[in-house]
Amino acid sequence: xxxxxxxxxxxxxxxxxxxxxxxxxxxxxxxxxxxxxxxxxxxxxxxxxxxxxxxxxxxxxxxxxxxxxxxxxxxxxxxxxxxxxxxxxxxxxxxxxxxxxxxxxxxxxxxxxxxxxxxxxxxxxxxxxxxxxxxxxxxxxxxxxxxxxxxxxxxxxxxxxxxxxxxxxxxxxxxxxxxxxxxxxxxxxxxxxxxxxxxxxxxxxxxxxxxxxxxxxxxxxxxxxxxxxxxxxxxxxxxxxxxxxxxxxxxxxxxxxxxxxxxxxxxxxxxxxxxxxxxxxxxxxxxxxxxxxxxxxxxxxxxxxxxxxxxxxxxxxxxxxxxxxxxxxxxxxxxxxxxx
Amino acid sequence: xxxxxxxxxxxxxxxxxxxxxxxxxxxxxxxxxxxxxxxxxxxxxxxxxxxxxxxxxxxxxxxxxxxxxxxxxxxxxxxxxxxxxxxxxxxxxxxxxxxxxxxxxxxxxxxxxxxxxxxxxxxxxxxxxxxxxxxxxxxxxxxxxxxxxxxxxxxxxxxxxxxxxxxxxxxxxxxxxxxxxxxxxxxxxxxxxx
Numbered sequence: 001x002x003x004x005x006x007x008x009x010x011x012x013x014x015x016x017x018x019x020x021x022x023x024x025x026x027x028x029x030x031x032x033x034x035x036x037x038x039x040x041x042x043x044x045x046x047x048x049x050x051x052x053x054x055x056x057x058x059x060x061x062x063x064x065x066x067x068x069x070x071x072x073x074x075x076x077x078x079x080x081x082x083x084x085x086x087x088x089x090x091x092x093x094x095x096x097x098x099x100x101x102x103x104x105x106x107x108x109x110x111x112x113x114x115x116x117x118x119x120x121x122x123x124x125x126x127x128x129x130x131x132x133x134x135x136x137x138x139x140x141x142x143x144x145x146x147x148x149x150x151x152x153x154x155x156x157x158x159x160x161x162x163x164x165x166x167x168x169x170x171x172x173x174x175x176x177x178x179x180x181x182x183x184x185x186x187x188x189x190x191x192x193x194x195x196x197x198x199x200x201x202x203x204x205x206x207x208x209x210x211x212x213x214x215x216x217x218x219x220x221x222x223x224x225x226x227x228x229x230x231x232x233x234x235x236x237x238x239x240x241x242x243x244x245x246x247x248x249x250x251x252x253x254x255x256x257x258x259x260x261x262x263x264x265x266x267x268x269x270x271x272x273x274x275x276x277x278x279x280x281x282x283x284x285x286x287x288x289x290x291x292x293x294x295x296x297x298x299x300x301x302x303x304x305x306x307x308x309x310x311x312x313x314x315x316x317x318x319x320x321x322x323x324x325x326x327x328x329x330x331x332x333x334x335x336x337x338x339x340x
Numbered sequence: 341x342x343x344x345x346x347x348x349x350x351x352x353x354x355x356x357x358x359x360x361x362x363x364x365x366x367x368x369x370x371x372x373x374x375x376x377x378x379x380x381x382x383x384x385x386x387x388x389x390x391x392x393x394x395x396x397x398x399x400x401x402x403x404x405x406x407x408x409x410x411x412x413x414x415x416x417x418x419x420x421x422x423x424x425x426x427x428x429x430x431x432x433x434x435x436x437x438x439x440x441x442x443x444x445x446x447x448x449x450x451x452x453x454x455x456x457x458x459x460x461x462x463x464x465x466x467x468x469x470x471x472x473x474x475x476x477x478x479x480x481x482x483x484x485x486x487x488x489x490x491x492x493x494x495x496x497x498x499x500x501x502x503x504x505x506x507x508x509x510x511x512x513x514x515x516x517x518x519x520x521x522x523x524x525x526x527x528x529x530x531x532x533x534x
Contacts, residue, residue, distance in 0.1 A: 277458070331459045337482045337484060
């Protein structure tokens with residue numbers, strides 16, 4: 001084969017590969033419009049991939065011929081917008097993140113949404129009447145591009161200095177000289193909210209850029225940016241290392257860095273429980289309307305069958321999924337606890 | 341409640357009072373505050389009484405009784421760390437818990453009772469040992485609320501932990517206790533040191 005032909009063939013193959021990657025369908029959006037009776041959720045990016053798995057595995061427990069038992073579905077944080085979450089429901093802007101999902105849950109009824117995925121805890125400003133049901137543990141650390149200018153470790157005080165723009169060069173923290181480019185995930189992100197809270201509820205400085213989708217090192221703003229720093233879900237990162245990725249939902253060149261001298265990962269690349277037990281550890285939730293959750297209705301029964309302490313997510317099958325996607329399981333007696 | 345059960349309850353309350361008077365404790369300087377209440381259900385009380393078994397709170401825990409809801413034991417918070425809502429740390433309680441089997445004449449007392457926020461279990465250290473035993477765990481609908489720095493946990497049911505059931509059966513030489521057996525309900529109010 002002549003060099004020209006070989007190059008052309010390689011180019012075709014490369015293009016085909018790109019096309020194949022680009023054609024990967026959105027990860028968690030339901031393949032078909034869920035029925036009105038189904039249990040449907042939106043919200044957190046951090047747990048959306050896990051919920052794809054939850055949905056598949058939970059629905060597999062319902063016999064194909066069973067047309068009355070509600071199935072479980074969830075919509076990605078990103079994708080085409082607006083969406084109609086289920087048959088007969090309202091058309092809404094696709095909620096991108098925990099806060100947006102909780103807001104959508106609060107402004108709709110069960111004819112549109114049944115739950116919101118949340119990677120942050122309940123806040124005083126959240127609407128009353130919502131139950132935050134705990135189901136797993138995660139942690140948030142900072143990440144930077146491999147081989148970039150950032151050091152291996154930062155302290156909480158360092159991160160405060162960086163995100164308030166009090167210090168702006170990596171050389172001030174033992175890194176290689178270079179102007180720090182601090183990023184935060186999109187507004188409405190639970191990871192963003194939690195990270196800022198863990199830093200003492202700071203207000204980001206003017207040097208901070210908001211916008212990259214959380215937990216996606218593939219964002220062009222981050223991919224080869226040797227001066228970038230951005231918070232990252234440790235559990236989601238572990239899930240990505242375990243192969244739960246898409247073309248965009250992947251770490252790219254970002255690696256997780258130590259915080260206060262503690263590694264977020266164990267030697268076997270799992271979420272370090274010691275890290276998750278500190279102030280950068282967080283609980284993951286599913287949020288439901290209390291009135292729906294406690295109702296003696298088909299929907300209420302289905303919600304409890306999925307989210308309660310004796311529900312499917314807290315079962316062995318659900319806990320196996322949680323581990324596979326990189327998060328830590330709560331104690332069996334703590335899974336399904338409602339936390340306000 | 342039958343006369344027999346009333347007598348056992350009275351005896352248990354009397355024992356608690358006597359122990360309270362007999363063992364004055366040093367006032368704790370721990371800044372943490374709050375209490376834990378184990379509310380023994382009438383159903384468990386009757387089953388236990390029929391088996392000759394009585395559970396008695398020991399000082400500085402206190403016993404209580406309500407005709408409609410039955411017996412309760414309240415344990416003061418003496419110290420704590422972490423957060424119940426965030427599943428880390430633990431809350432320590434004063435007092436103890438005594439189990440007596442009138443039929444076998446056996447008894448076992450636990451002190452250093454604690455609620456682990458990491459395992460969501462109530463543990464206690466048997467007298468004469470240093471290793472905690474998991475006694476109970478919240479079951480049924482469990483709700484944690486936060487008001488300022490205070491965290492409140494309310495569990496609709498409190499179930500015997502498998503390790504606790506096995507330990508109690510062994511120590512009391514009975515087969516009464518069973519893993520998952522509900523003894524009543526459980527509440528914790530905890531304000532950490534400030």
